[in-house]
C-alpha cells in the first residue's frame with residue numbers, strides 16, 4: 001500500500017517551493033516509514049532549492065526531523081512501530097573502508113531508503129540528504145532512525161538531526177575542544193550556535209561568537225558565548241586575537257561557508273591551532289593565499305561533515321543532556337510553523353530573523 005501525503009518540494013532552481021501530494025511506499029526490506037512530527041528549516045534546504053547542492057530536481061526538502069515509526073519492512077530489528085526517533089543522514093554501513101578502519105563517522109556508503117518516494121504522476125523525488133521530512137510521512141533506511149527519550153519535545157530534539165548536531169560535533173568531535181580551550185565561532189546561526197553550545201559543554205574557557213547581526217550575537221550568549229564580536233563593526237581577526245592575549249584561539253569554527261570567513265578563521269587561530277570548516281561553500285568559491293602561511297602557522301585545517309557524529313552514540317546522549325537542562329535545545333527553536341510556511345521561513349532565515357523555524361505537524 002502506498003501513502004498519499006502532503007510534502008514540500010523544490011521543482012527547479014530559484015522557483016519557490018510547492019506544497020503537493022506525494023506518494024510514499026510501504027517500507028521494503030531494511031526500510032522504515034516514519035510519521036514526521038517536527039522538521040527544522042536548515043540553510044542546506046535553501047542550498048538545495050537554489051541548485052547549490054546538485055541538479056537532481058525535484059527535491060523533497062526537509063531533513064532535521066523527529067517522528068514516530070509507523071511501520072518497518074522485513075528484516076528491520078533496530079526500531080519498531082511506535083518508537084520515537086530522530087532522523088539522521090548517517091546510517092553507517094559497517095562495510096566500507098572508513099567503517100572497516102574503525103572510523104564509522106566518515107562512512108562513505110551510508111544507507112537511505114531504496115524505494116523512491118514520488119509525485120502523483122510517478123516522478124521520483126530526491127529527498128534532501130536522503131531524508132525528505134517536510135512531509136507528513138517519509139520513507140528512510142531503518143538505520144536513519146535513532147531512538148531517543150520519547151518524552152522529549154520533537155521540535156527541539158529533531159534539530160539534532162542536522163544543524164545543531166553539525167555545530168556541536170564541529171566543536172567537540174572535529175575540533176576536539178576540551179576544558180580550558182579558547183574557541184571562536186564565525187557565523188552564529190543554528191549551526192554556529194550549536195558549536196558555541198558544544199564548546200561550552202566541553203569546558204572551553206573563552207568562547208567568542210562572531211556574526212554580522214547583533215541579534216545573533218545576543219542569542220549566542222544564551223548558548224555560552226563569553227564574548228561577542230560584530231564583524232560589521234570590528235575586524236574579527238584582530239578582535240579574536242585581542243580577546244585571547246594577542247595569540248588567537250585554539251580552535252576556530254567557520255559556520256558560514258564563504259572564502260572570506262574561512263580566511264578570517266585561518267588567521268584568527270593561535271599557532272598550531274585548529275580550523276574547522278562546517279559551513280558549506282558553493283562550487284564556484286575559491287581561495288587564494290600564500291602557501292607559506294599554511295606552513296608557518298601550523299596546526300590543523302579540517303572540515304566537519306555532520307559534526308563527525310555517530311547518531312547512535314551522540315543523539316541519545318545529547319537528548320539526555322537536554323532533559324537534564326544542560327543543553328538548551330529549546331532555545332534553537334525560534335518559531336513553530338505550518339508545512340506551507342517554508343518559503344516564508346527561508347525569507348526570515350535570509351533576513352536573520354530566526355535561528356530555526358520548525359515545521360510542526
Ligand SMILES: NC(=O)c1ccc[n+]([C@@H]2O[C@H](COP(=O)([O-])OP(=O)(O)OC[C@H]3O[C@@H](n4cnc5c(N)ncnc54)[C@H](O)[C@@H]3O)[C@@H](O)[C@H]2O)c1
Nearest residue numbers: 043044166187188189190191211212257278279280305306
Ligand atoms: N557541515 C555540515 O554537516 C553542515 C550541516 C548543516 C548545515 N551546514 C552549513 O552550515 C552553514 C550555516 O548553516 P545555518 O543553518 O546555521 O545558517 P544560518 O543562515 O542560520 O546562519 C548563518 C549565520 O552566519 C552569519 N553570517 C553571514 N555572513 C557572515 C560574515 N561575513 N561574518 C560573520 N557571520 C556571518 C549570519 O548572520 C547567520 O547568523 C550553512 O552553510 C549550512 O549549509 C553544514
Ligand SMILES: [Zn+2]
Nearest residue numbers: 093096099107
Ligand atoms: Zn561505512
Ligand SMILES: [Zn+2]
Nearest residue numbers: 042044162163
Ligand atoms: Zn541541515
